[in-house]
Amino acid sequence: xxxxxxxxxxxxxxxxxxxxxxxxxxxxxxxxxxxxxxxxxxxxxxxxxxxxxxxxxxxxxxxxxxxxxxxxxxxxxxxxxxxxxxxxxxxxxxxxxxxxxxxxxxxxxxxxxxxxxxxxxxxxxxxxxxxxxxxxxxxxxxxxxxxxxxxxxxxxxxxxxxxxxxxxxxxxxxxxxxxxxxxxxxxxxxxxxxxxxxxxxxxxxxxxxxxxxxxxxxxxxxxxxxxxxxxxxxxxxxxxxxxxxxxxxxxxxxxxxxxxxxxxxxxxxxxxxxxxxxxxxxxxxxxxxxxxxxxxxxxxxxxxxxxxxxxxx
Amino acid sequence: xxxxxxxxxxxxxxxxxxxxxxxxxxxxxxxxxxxxxxxxxxxxxxxxxxxxxxxxxxxxxxxxxxxxxxxxxxxxxxxxxxxxxxxxxxxxxxxxxxxxxxxxxxxxxxxxxxxxxxxxxxxxxxxxxxxxxxxxxxxxxxxxxxxxxxxxxxxxxxxxxxxxxxxxxxxxxxxxxxxxxxxxxxxxxxxxxxxxxxxxxxxxxxxxxxxxxxxxxxxxxxxxxxxxxxxxxxxxxxxxxxxxxxxxxxxxxxxxxxxxxxxxxxxxxxxxxxxxxxxxxxxxxxxxxxxxxxxxxxxxxxxxxxxxxxxxx
Numbered sequence: 001x002x003x004x005x006x007x008x009x010x011x012x013x014x015x016x017x018x019x020x021x022x023x024x025x026x027x028x029x030x031x032x033x034x035x036x037x038x039x040x041x042x043x044x045x046x047x048x049x050x051x052x053x054x055x056x057x058x059x060x061x062x063x064x065x066x067x068x069x070x071x072x073x074x075x076x077x078x079x080x081x082x083x084x085x086x087x088x089x090x091x092x093x094x095x096x097x098x099x100x101x102x103x104x105x106x107x108x109x110x111x112x113x114x115x116x117x118x119x120x121x122x123x124x125x126x127x128x129x130x131x132x133x134x135x136x137x138x139x140x141x142x143x144x145x146x147x148x149x150x151x152x153x154x155x156x157x158x159x160x161x162x163x164x165x166x167x168x169x170x171x172x173x174x175x176x177x178x179x180x181x182x183x184x185x186x187x188x189x190x191x192x193x194x195x196x197x198x199x200x201x202x203x204x205x206x207x208x209x210x211x212x213x214x215x216x217x218x219x220x221x222x223x224x225x226x227x228x229x230x231x232x233x234x235x236x237x238x239x240x241x242x243x244x245x246x247x248x249x250x251x252x253x254x255x256x257x258x259x260x261x262x263x264x265x266x267x268x269x270x271x272x273x274x275x276x277x278x279x280x281x282x283x284x285x286x287x288x289x290x291x292x293x294x295x296x297x298x299x300x301x302x303x304x305x306x307x308x309x310x311x312x313x
Numbered sequence: 314x315x316x317x318x319x320x321x322x323x324x325x326x327x328x329x330x331x332x333x334x335x336x337x338x339x340x341x342x343x344x345x346x347x348x349x350x351x352x353x354x355x356x357x358x359x360x361x362x363x364x365x366x367x368x369x370x371x372x373x374x375x376x377x378x379x380x381x382x383x384x385x386x387x388x389x390x391x392x393x394x395x396x397x398x399x400x401x402x403x404x405x406x407x408x409x410x411x412x413x414x415x416x417x418x419x420x421x422x423x424x425x426x427x428x429x430x431x432x433x434x435x436x437x438x439x440x441x442x443x444x445x446x447x448x449x450x451x452x453x454x455x456x457x458x459x460x461x462x463x464x465x466x467x468x469x470x471x472x473x474x475x476x477x478x479x480x481x482x483x484x485x486x487x488x489x490x491x492x493x494x495x496x497x498x499x500x501x502x503x504x505x506x507x508x509x510x511x512x513x514x515x516x517x518x519x520x521x522x523x524x525x526x527x528x529x530x531x532x533x534x535x536x537x538x539x540x541x542x543x544x545x546x547x548x549x550x551x552x553x554x555x556x557x558x559x560x561x562x563x564x565x566x567x568x569x570x571x572x573x574x575x576x577x578x579x580x581x582x583x584x585x586x587x588x589x590x591x592x593x594x595x596x597x598x599x600x601x602x603x604x605x606x607x608x609x610x611x612x613x614x615x616x617x618x619x620x621x622x623x624x625x626x
Contacts, residue, residue: 003418004411011441014415018422022435025402034438036402039353039457047438049362049453051406055445089338089349093364093451098317102327105316109331122335125347125360128324132368133446138406140362140453144352 009211030215031153032082032199035145044150046143048079054134058177065104067177068137069111075202076141077119077181078253082200083152084190085145087121087183093138095131112139119183149190151257155197156216159261162284163268166254168205169245170233176251185276186255193268198257206247208256210306213291222284222304224297243297247304254278258286322524343528344466345395345512348458357463359456361392367447371490378417380490381450382424388515389454390432390494391566395513396465397503398458400434400496406451408444425452432496462503464570468510469529472574475597476581479567481518482558483546489564498589499568506581511570519560521569523619526604535597535617537610556610560617567591571599 003011016029026044027035033048050072054060058068073090080087092112096105109123116123121141156162165182182200189195197216201208205227213220225239227246234245259268265282272280287294293304316324329342339357340348346361363385367373371381386403393400405425409418422436429436434454469475478495495513502508510529514521518540526533538552540559547558572581578595585593600607606617 001415002411003409003413003415006415008441011415011418014419015422015439015441018419019426019436020430022402022433022437025435025437028435028437029439031438034402034404036437038351038358039356040351043352045351045358045402045455047402047404047453047455049404049406049438049440049451051408051440051442051449051451053408053442053444053446053449056408056443089335089347089358089360091347091360091362091453093362095364095366095369095449096316098315100316102314102316102319102324105324106327106331109328113332117333120335122338122341123332124335124338124341124349125344125362126328126342127362127364127451128321128328129364129366130369131366131449133366136364136366136408136444136449136451138362138364138440138449138451138453140360140404140451142358142360142455 027152032079035083035150042147043144044147046080046083046085046145048076049138049140050075051136051138053136060135063177065107066111069108070115071177072137072139073112073115074179074181074253076139077121077183078200080141080143081181081183081186082198082255083145084149084186084198085143086187087119087141087143089124089142090116090121091140092123092126095129095136097131097134100135151190151196151198153199153212154215156212156218156258156286158218158286158288160258160286161265161282162220162222162258162286163280163282164205164228164254164256165280166252166278167228167230168201168252168254169242169249170230171249171251173233175233179253181253182255185278188275189257192271193263194260195257198255201252201254201256202250204248204250205256206304207306209293209304212256213293217289217291218286219288219290219292220284221287221294221296224295226281226283228279228281340465345392348396348463355460356457357460359393359396359398359458361389362451362453363388364449364451366449373448376490378420379424382421383428384490385450385452386425386428387492387494387566389452390434390496391513393454393456394494394496394499395511395568396458397462397499397511398456399500400432400454400456402437402455403429403434404453405436405439408442408449410444410447413448464503464509464511466512466525467528469525469531469571469599471531471599471601473571473599474578474595475533475535475571475599476593476595477518477541477567477569478593479565479591480541480543481514481565481567482555482562483543484562484564486546488546492566494566495568498591501588502570505584506576507573508570511568514565514567514569515563517561517563518569519617520619522606522617525569526606530602530604531599532601532603532605533597534600534607534609537608539594539596541592541594
């Protein structure tokens with residue numbers, strides 16, 4: 001069997017099976033970042049790595065070098081945010097063809113550094129290698145989080161409300177290279193509102209809802225009309241097309257989370273608006289122990305097809 | 314200017330200039346791993362990432378999947394060893410074309426896990442992405458080391474003796490996929506013999522001596538006849554050809570280190586031999602404050618040309 005026939009998530013299951021479990025690993029393969037014991041009472045180390053490949057995640061001719069560097073670091077920061085943590089250090093491994101312009105690489109590192117600096121996450125090391133076939137960047141971000149505040153994909157429970165930050169869709173209009181990882185917003189959510197079920201939106205809300213539902217073994221009921229769409233990026237589409245963009249474009253790098261039962265939605269909206277430029281929107285609720293997604297649209301319900309960006313198809 | 318015209322080490326200098334310095338970074342870009350403050354008194358976190366690209370570092374048709382996985386993790390473990398540290402966790406990012414066989418990937422992860430397990434360094438996470446152009450693997454290894462035991466490239470001082478572990482050369486005969494990172498040997502050296510100047514041999518002794526000399530601002534005098542050559546791997550070559558293999562083949566993943574003045578060379582040899590299968594060999598001495606390498610061969614001296622594996626040429 002080929003990867004294209006297996007798909008990404010069954011492949012990650014294969015990897016889970018191929019590697020050994022370890023006692024100090026609190027959260028292993030499958031969440032936005034790994035969380036491990038680090039020898040400090042009450043603190044977990046967070047580790048995440050993201051690979052960006054030319055032609056898949058960026059286009060060297062179209063996308064400016066700074067944007068590529070920014071995006072590479074941003075993916076990692078967004079993963080740390082999704083765990084409720086704070087980033088501490090980043091590493092960048094770059095594979096580049098020998099004919100790559102030095103100036104291009106310099107701008108790429110400057111773009112990466114520009115974003116990393118804003119979150120006190122210095123680039124402390126990495127690797128540079130010759131690549132025979134296109135530019136490849138792998139960024140690792142290390143962070144930390146209090147053990148009793150770590151957020152994970154598997155923690156959504158019936159009765160909780162479902163929320164997203166920002167506006168979704170239209171990432172290819174350019175935002176996928178210029179997004180702001182929601183590190184501060186995520187810290188606020190775990191500190192102030194006890195959020196413990198969270199992930200970042202990288203494959204598109206449509207696919208990522210399925211991920212969180214499956215990991216949490218819960219069903220989600222989503223109100224299509226409430227999904228916040230980035231109208232500037234998706235253009236003058238009709239409502240249905242706009243929601244489709246929000247569900248399936250991917251690379252939003254916003255947060256998907258649930259507010260624990262007993263949390264005050266009005267307070268969340270009010271306090272969030274007072275602190276951050278980015279909106280926060282309630283889009284639905286966790287409804288049961290079956291891990292399907294129901295989309296409600298103009299009073300009618302339909303199961304939401306899994307249709308996130310297919311990695312190996 | 315293109316990367317091929319600049320070369321790897323001036324490029325790393327460019328990167329150093331492009332990124333911001335950070336106060337908590339004890340050792341940053343340019344050593345085998347970064348060392349940063351981690352909130353534990355007297356302990357530094359070690360972070361290293363290595364990228365392996367098909368066609369540059371391995372050949373999918375020739376090199377078995379298990380060997381590729383082993384090598385990817387081994388590079389990171391070897392970097393942690395070179396800092397005198399202990400590995401704690403690894404991440405693997407894999408970029409693979411959609412037509413890659415799932416069984417091949419599974420074996421790759423098993424090979425990685427096989428080596429990682431031997432050093433209590435679980436694979437806790439990673440990334441899987443589609444690559445349009447060949448297999449790419451980026452492995453990050455996190456470790457730790459006591460602040461007063463961290464070894465670095467820049468610590469060699471005149472009067473110290475220069476040593477290597479193992480036998481060098483001939484890595485392409487297969488050892489570059491089956492090497493054993495010298496984690497235990499390195500810990501023994503820093504704990505028992507106070508070794509603080511160390512690096513791993515990845516580009517070949519010829520190039521790596523220049524790296525350590527430049528970082529330490531010291532000159533090395535190396536006895537060509539004492540350089541341990543892997544005769545089984547380099548074949549029935551004459552002495553000069555054998556030494557050339559040892560200097561320039563690269564990917565030995567052995568340790569290059571100095572024994573501090575006052576250290577007992579005979580005790581080092583005796584105790585090392587009692588504990589480890591791998592040999593340890595004195596090959597020269599640190600001679601002054603000018604960062605050149607002098608090779609002594611049959612009573613004659615000559616400057617050693619820089620000729621490690623050129624990454625961008």
